[in-house]
Amino acid sequence: MLNQKLAVAVMVTDADNQLLLVKNNYRGWEFPGGFVDKGESIKNAAIREVKEESGIEIDLTTFLGIEQEIAKMKSVMIFQGVPVGGKLATSKESKDVGFFSIDEAMSKIRVAVFQDRIVRCLNKEAIPFIIER
Template structure:
């Protein structure tokens, strides 16, 4: 199986609220997706946020790497800030919005996405490298 490369972006606004998108299957999460052939990781992050939320971002920081060995998937985590656009849903999302960290912790249902957000907020451990080796799995 070939390795798959993906990106997820923690977008934080001026009020320190985080942008989340609601996926049809996985629920609330950071916007993100797979990096396409010939595309940079940074450009993929910008594209995925725009596609899923309507927000145009500037990438401000590299946060870390998550590798799911069993699923042969590596996710690059970036931080971004909105520079334009208007929040809107897409064919990939049911809902989208900015949430306080407490609200985000309450609406994110999958433990691996809660853990991802916690890793991205732990400034003393950035950049991080997280490897998932067991049967559990995080999703892109």
């Protein structure tokens, strides 16, 4: 039987309204995130993935939307969060990490879907969004 895969991504914004990005080995720069583990809550997965990939501890503040990749049977729950501790650090999942202005983030991200994600997440009138592709 085929099962849907559930993932999370988090737009972490600091006090200067900069965005936290992680540089993945394959996709390049993006929001931190990943798959929800068996027996794990969506909220805990979001917090864990940000910490694992960036070293930053967060509180989730807002549910932003869902992106569903129908052919891949994958849904990504997207949240906004704020840093509450930790220190920027790379991991086995990230080659680089940092906080960037919106313009810097848009220029660093090479995957169009991830650029579109930033635009959607910053458009308060469109939240929460449901994207199907």
